Amino acid sequence: MQLSAKEAWKRILDAAQRELPADVIRNWLEPTEAISLEGEQLVVGAPDHFAAEWNEAKHGPLLSRIAEGVVGRPALIVFRVQEDRQKRPQMDFFVPQAPGAAPASANGGSNQPLNERYTFETFVIGKSNELAAAAAHAIAEAPGKTYNPLFIYGATGLGKTHLMQAIAHARLRRATDTRVLYVGAEQFLNEVIESIHSRTMPDFRRRYRGEVDLFLVDDVHFLEGKEQTQEEFFHTFNALHQANKQIVLTSDRPPKEIPGLEARLVSRFESGMVADIGQPDLEHRIAILRKKQEQDHLEMAIPDDVLRFIAEHVRSNVRELEGCIIKLLLFASLKHKEITIELAREALSDKIRPGEDPSDSRAKPLPTIHRVQEVVARRWGVTAEGLRSKARIKTLTVPRQIAMYLARELLQMQLVEIGQAFGGRDHSTVIHSVDKVTRQMSRDRMFREKVEYAKQELCAE
Numbered sequence: 143m144q145l146s147a148k149e150a151w152k153r154i155l156d157a158a159q160r161e162l163p164a165d166v167i168r169n170w171l172e173p174t175e176a177i178s179l180e181g182e183q184l185v186v187g188a189p190d191h192f193a194a195e196w197n198e199a200k201h202g203p204l205l206s207r208i209a210e211g212v213v214g215r216p217a218l219i220v221f222r223v224q225e226d227r228q229k230r231p232q233m234d235f236f237v238p239q240a241p242g243a244a245p246a247s248a249n250g251g252s253n254q255p256l257n258e259r260y261t262f263e264t265f266v267i268g269k270s271n272e273l274a275a276a277a278a279h280a281i282a283e284a285p286g287k288t289y290n291p292l293f294i295y296g297a298t299g300l301g302k303t304h305l306m307q308a309i310a311h312a313r314l315r316r317a318t319d320t321r322v323l324y325v326g327a328e329q330f331l332n333e334v335i336e337s338i339h340s341r342t343m344p345d346f347r348r349r350y351r352g353e354v355d356l357f358l359v360d361d362v363h364f365l366e367g368k369e370q371t372q373e374e375f376f377h378t379f380n381a382l383h384q385a386n387k388q389i390v391l392t393s394d395r396p397p398k399e400i401p402g403l404e405a406r407l408v409s410r411f412e413s414g415m416v417a418d419i420g421q422p423d424l425e426h427r428i429a430i431l432r433k434k435q436e437q438d439h440l441e442m443a444i445p446d447d448v449l450r451f452i453a454e455h456v457r458s459n460v461r462e463l464e465g466c467i468i469k470l471l472l473f474a475s476l477k478h479k480e481i482t483i484e485l486a487r488e489a490l491s492d493k494i495r496p497g498e499d500p501s502d503s504r505a506k507p508l509p510t511i512h513r514v515q516e517v518v519a520r521r522w523g524v525t526a527e528g529l530r531s532k533a534r535i536k537t538l539t540v541p542r543q544i545a546m547y548l549a550r551e552l553l554q555m556q557l558v559e560i561g562q563a564f565g566g567r568d569h570s571t572v573i574h575s576v577d578k579v580t581r582q583m584s585r586d587r588m589f590r591e592k593v594e595y596a597k598q599e600l601c602a603e
Contacts (some may be wrong), residue, residue: 172219198219254329294393355388375407444481470489514545517600558570
């Protein structure tokens with residue numbers, strides 16, 4: 143008799159008790175739930191991204207070995223975030239929502255839901271985002287009047303989506319009948335394809351052009367190279383703009399630097415206000431963490447000196463700051479300890495780059511960009527000179543992208559500096575490379591492990 147996924151997972155956990163401590167199973171594995179048994183994979187739902195990554199890295203190989211004995215054939219254990227959890231803000235996994243609370247939803251059938259936490263009240267303004275925030279506030283007061291469109295750009299995790307959705311929340315509070323349409327560019331693309339296939343383009347155009355007061359589009363850089371989708375987006379943009387409907391767009395780069403974007407769209411995107419959001423400085427990072435501390439009632443759980451410690455060592459983006467809070471809370475719960483700087487140093491050891499913690503006697507200087515290129519070249523079977531060249535040979539593409547990713551991740555180099563170190567490439571190429579490696583690491587375990595081994599080698603020197 144073939145086991146169901148749920149029964150197989152129950153038996154695996156029972157068998158794991160002989161090899162794993164009881165508190166590990168109780169705190170990390172029992173909150174998970176089998177989703178499906180797909181061929182050689184047993185897919186297990188985890189409550190959040192951190193739990194999924196932690197379980198897969200720490201316990202995946204052991205559980206896969208146990209699974210083979212349980213199901214009678216090789217079975218790889220794969221952890222995924224449960225679908226209903228993916229729609230909730232990360233902090234909500236640790237701080238429960240009030241009974242009956244649900245994500246706010248804008249009007250219209252095509253909408254992605256609005257995140258109820260993404261309001262102006264929870265957005266922390268600093269030097270890196272004050273222009274974009276001022277423009278967003280102005281739009282919320284008088285949509286379609288001044289900055290139309292508003293184009294916000296910046297790296298991942300800096301608050302572009304938060305600011306965009308804050309406009310929608312503010313408008314819906316002022317006028318509950320405001321028709322808000324919030325979508326990602328990828329969703330727009332998929333709907334164009336589906337409408338062509340099902341011959342329902344008139345319905346698509348009516349929904350996007352005639353039933354909208356506030357049009358919010360995330361990640362418009364996904365339109366690059368999609369000619370027919372750009373054609374539809376161009377006409378949608380024109381119809382709404384001419385009707386004085388407010389348009390807000392976000393991207394990871396300014397309009398002129400999105401490759402494969404038609405000139406007429408670049409012109410439309412630049413016709414209003416183009417505002418960037420940069421990396422927050424130390425004071426801004428501390429203010430962001432304090433806002434989260436206050437918002438989630440963690441004043442007693444996380445001392446101010448620990449917040450400052452996190453702010454000093456995590457410099458990449460706001461999302462990672464929030465992720466560190468979650469990881470620290472979970473780590474303290476697992477260890478049954480109060481949160482201190484020492485505990486934070488232990489829990490966030492992967493976030494503290496070598497040489498950054500002056501109180502650590504083991505601190506080592508960062509590797510050079512040339513050393514990064516040498517290590518990647520050796521591990522991927524190419525030459526460091528090839529990575530530094532202008533050559534566009536296929537065998538160099540992936541290792542060059544990985545070396546760019548490590549230069550950004552480990553050395554925190556500026557995009558322009560990285561581009562110069564790899565044959566004078568522009569910073570949009572670097573952004574594309576870092577994004578591509580990040581996406582590949584999230585879906586390919588072997589690829590992720592290979593990159594991590596290279597990273598470990600560089601950190602150990």
